Amino acid sequence: MSDRWEGPTRRALLGSATAVAAGAVTGGPAAAVSGQVPALWREFTRTPFTHPQIPYIGRAGQRAGAAYFPRRPVVADVRAYGATADGSADSAPAINRAVAAAGRAGGGTVLIPPGTYRLDGLIHVGHSNVVLRGAGSARTKLYATRSLSELIGAYGSRYGGDKSSWSWAGGLLWFCPADRFTSLTNAIRAKAWPFEGWTGNRRDEWETLTTVEPARRGSWTVTVADPGRLRPGRLVLLRLADDTGHTLLEHMAGGGPGPEAYRWDDKTKLTSYVPYEWPVRIARVRGRKVTLERPLPLDTRPEWDPRLTTHVQALTGSGVEGLTLEAVETPQAPHLLDRGHNGVTFQCAYDCWADDIVVRHMDNGFGLVSASACTLRGTRVAGRGTHHPYFCREGSHDNLVEDFVIEERTAPAPAGTQLHGINVEGLSSYNVWSRGDMRMGTFDTHRGMPFANVRTDITVTNNGRHGGDAVAGPLFGARFTHWNIRVTNARAGLTRIDGLAPYSATVGINEVTEFDQIDVPDFSGDLHSRLELYGTSGTVRPRNLYEAQREIPDVPSRTFSAR
Numbered sequence: 001m002s003d004r005w006e007g008p009t010r011r012a013l014l015g016s017a018t019a020v021a022a023g024a025v026t027g028g029p030a031a032a033v034s035g036q037v038p039a040l041w042r043e044f045t046r047t048p049f050t051h052p053q054i055p056y057i058g059r060a061g062q063r064a065g066a067a068y069f070p071r072r073p074v075v076a077d078v079r080a081y082g083a084t085a086d087g088s089a090d091s092a093p094a095i096n097r098a099v100a101a102a103g104r105a106g107g108g109t110v111l112i113p114p115g116t117y118r119l120d121g122l123i124h125v126g127h128s129n130v131v132l133r134g135a136g137s138a139r140t141k142l143y144a145t146r147s148l149s150e151l152i153g154a155y156g157s158r159y160g161g162d163k164s165s166w167s168w169a170g171g172l173l174w175f176c177p178a179d180r181f182t183s184l185t186n187a188i189r190a191k192a193w194p195f196e197g198w199t200g201n202r203r204d205e206w207e208t209l210t211t212v213e214p215a216r217r218g219s220w221t222v223t224v225a226d227p228g229r230l231r232p233g234r235l236v237l238l239r240l241a242d243d244t245g246h247t248l249l250e251h252m253a254g255g256g257p258g259p260e261a262y263r264w265d266d267k268t269k270l271t272s273y274v275p276y277e278w279p280v281r282i283a284r285v286r287g288r289k290v291t292l293e294r295p296l297p298l299d300t301r302p303e304w305d306p307r308l309t310t311h312v313q314a315l316t317g318s319g320v321e322g323l324t325l326e327a328v329e330t331p332q333a334p335h336l337l338d339r340g341h342n343g344v345t346f347q348c349a350y351d352c353w354a355d356d357i358v359v360r361h362m363d364n365g366f367g368l369v370s371a372s373a374c375t376l377r378g379t380r381v382a383g384r385g386t387h388h389p390y391f392c393r394e395g396s397h398d399n400l401v402e403d404f405v406i407e408e409r410t411a412p413a414p415a416g417t418q419l420h421g422i423n424v425e426g427l428s429s430y431n432v433w434s435r436g437d438m439r440m441g442t443f444d445t446h447r448g449m450p451f452a453n454v455r456t457d458i459t460v461t462n463n464g465r466h467g468g469d470a471v472a473g474p475l476f477g478a479r480f481t482h483w484n485i486r487v488t489n490a491r492a493g494l495t496r497i498d499g500l501a502p503y504s505a506t507v508g509i510n511e512v513t514e515f516d517q518i519d520v521p522d523f524s525g526d527l528h529s530r531l532e533l534y535g536t537s538g539t540v541r542p543r544n545l546y547e548a549q550r551e552i553p554d555v556p557s558r559t560f561s562a563r
Contacts, residue, residue: 085115103127148340451477
């Protein structure tokens with residue numbers, strides 16, 4: 001089935017902090033309401049798509065941040081395929097049969113009624129428009145008894161060493177296109193450690209649709225050489241290659257003397273992440289003018305060979321709602337040796353979602369791996385302690401994680417383990433973490449130079465540590481923003497970033513000090529990073545940067561049908 005989408009979906013924010021900010025900027029009546037509006041917000045509203053420090057993330061998330069998820073008709077009940085709700089038998093085969101039937105039907109909702117369903121295998125959703133729906137996270141439980149190492153095999157790192165890639169990949173509930181899932185798992189079993197993204201295990205499964213003429217970051221429309229294979233609603237990749245001088249990487253870092261002086265050539269893990277691949281839907285085609293669903297994340301300069309390309313078949317329009325996924329409780333593994341008791345992962349997925357989902361006793365909680373335009377809403381990580389409660393990597397873009405909770409661990413951390421937090425790495429960009437309650441962990445910017453990401457309206461007990469290999473390059477690229485952050489233990493690390501991140505902003509954070517893991521900036525000279533309303537807590541207006549950006553008018557409404 002098709003979802004008809006007409007322009008942006010807007011939340012009604014009458015009387016909200018956003019309205020306060022708007023009044024303060026314009027001098028209207030709302031200006032009298034308590035709250036402090038930083039100069040950065042006034043600047044941003046004048047140039048929202050090209051601001052040097054704050055990224056435009058107003059269209060992050062499923063269907064450009066829609067307030068509601070699609071309601072698919074019910075096509076299957078897992079009990080009709082042999083699932084048992086009393087935990088007495090393995091229900092994974094039955095649930096997978098129900099999911100496959102929904103896929104063959106062209107999509108629909110698969111019901112998992114109240115109860116506990118034992119899983120001795122993983123659940124794979126490989127077809128678009130398939131939704132798994134439980135009766136609520138307090139009523140439907142999937143109880144997983146085995147790890148990904150047991151189910152698929154050991155997964156080594158393509159960068160060498162004895163690390164387990166299950167420390168940052170895969171899920172016991174795994175959303176990934178069917179063909180891509182098969183190629184990935186076959187490669188793992190063959191110990192031919194793959195790239196995990198949109199262009200296949202060797203990054204060679206793509207073809208050019210058209211080249212793109214030069215345009216500036218923030219443009220909604222580009223000019224192409226040949227629009228013949230483009231149509232409204234089509235999902236394409238914008239592909240940008242680097243040149244020998246690494247000017248694309250310099251651009252991602254904001255440009256200028258610091259990035260120009262940085263040594264890029266020996267950052268072999270970082271350079272393996274380029275070309276940069278950004279999935280986006282086409283909104284309109286008028287001659288050679290092509291309007292995109294979101295504005296350009298970067299310039300399209302000739303030296304980077306900009307083009308629109310194909311990709312592996314995507315998973316779109318699928319989701320999971322209203323359940324708890326719990327693993328058999330085992331001690332947390334030593335750092336980077338996870339066995340793969342992992343929760344919910346979206347891979348090569350676009351416009352997908354999770355809503356009201358709890359994961360418990362997991363090695364890694366929720367994963368976004370080469371996933372874009374997905375929403376995780378009302379999610380919670382609980383239980384014995386988790387390596388990555390949330391991971392966002394391998395070129396994941398434009399995702400939204402909102403109303404999330406990381407609970408305190410229920411068992412002491414074994415020696416040699418590691419806790420990260422809300423992770424982002426691997427040139428991932430324009431992702432948002434909003435309205436979070438982090439009772440442990442940190443803002444895990446994990447090298448690999450992610451850029452233009454936002455963390456806003458979050459309370460954090462900052463007791464985790466970030467990771468990342470030195471060969472993965474800088475911690476931060478340009479336009480990272482931390483907005484309205486409440487640090488309960490006053491630890492600065494990775495929350496106050498004006499001394500670390502180039503062309504970035506820290507706005508509305510309480511007083512913090514450096515202790516435990518202390519970082520130094522990757523780039524020399526002036527970072528052009530801003531700090532405003534330091535020493536405050538909850539007084540910045542707008543309170544939530546993402547919600548405020550949702551209210552900024554963008555390009556004219558456009559209509560297309562998207563599968």
